[in-house]
Amino acid sequence: MKRRHIIFSTLASVAVCAAGPAFSQTASAVSASGYPSRPIRMIVPFPAGGATDILARALSQKLGEKIGQPVIVDNRPGAGGTIGADAASKAAADGYTLLLATSSTHSIGPAINPKIPYNAETDFTPIAYVASSPNIVLVPNSSPAKTMRQFIDYARKNPGRLNYASSGNGTIVHLTSEYFKAQSDTYILHIPYRGTALAMPDLISGKLDVLFDSFVTGMPHVKDGKLRALAVTSLKRTALAPDLPAVAETLPGFESVTWFGVYGPKGLPADLAGKVNQAVNSALADSDVKERFARLGAEPTGGTPQAFAAMVKSDTNKWKKIISERKISAE
Missing domain, CATH: 3.40.190.10 (Periplasmic binding protein-like II)
Incomplete structure (x- = not known):
């Protein structure tokens, strides 16, 4: 009797292990399908009333409609955007804290000031390229x-x-x-x-x-x-x-734009990042958002998280090169 119990337990364990990936996928799907279940905070690392803030509010309103929960703008200005970006980098990676970053926080800032309190490339999860100006x-x-x-x-x-x-x-x-x-x-x-x-x-x-x-x-x-x-x-x-x-x-390849994009903290699950990305792209296709962006001198962009990350890396490398070659400092 004892021997039969051991064999049954062993077979049950094998069955559970074999089904493990399926159970994991189901759990992940439930997690993604249940998100979001409460309001989302979007940190804007610049003062209320500025261009970045106005753009964030135009986006957040429509994003909330698309994703099914309010997206609340949280202004955290200071140090050229560094304070707000740092706060976002330290938030829980659960999809309820987003950052509206710009070229100041993730391209130029890191290139000209290596002492900023976060790593722009490794401390965030890229989600969507929002706009360029x-x-x-x-x-x-x-x-x-x-x-x-x-x-x-x-x-x-x-x-x-x-x-x-x-x-x-x-x-x-x-x-x-x-x-x-x-x-x-x-x-x-x-x-x-x-x-x-x-x-x-x-x-x-x-x-x-x-x-x-x-x-x-x-x-x-x-x-x-x-x-x-x-x-x-x-x-x-x-x-x-x-x-x-x-x-x-006149000068082939010349490009300089201020970009805006959405990040999550490091470690944000891919399914949650993908859900936000889809909602952002849907919001950017809205005619009201396009009109409000145009009044700010910005054009909606959109695209995949991978394309956004590649753009930011290229932009950062360009400014690093210029800063080094031209011996530029923020002083």
């Missing part, structure tokens, strides 16, 4: 250059005599300008300001020669006839201004 190349109306090619030729003929403004050392405007100088083989002097809005009067008056401003803040001055736009810095022409050529039409 180009810069716009602005010159005074008095500039002799009416095209990108003419500006490059003009700068090459006058090395060290032209200047450009930026919103400060280590900012996207500064790095884009230095990237342009490297690609175009020009020598243009840097004049940092505390924000491009403060540089606008000097650009309009002709004291400055060029500014690679954000599309949102720069384009109104072009529409008002105060400045001339030469190009956009997206790889191809943008639907935001289809008549403006891309810098890449």
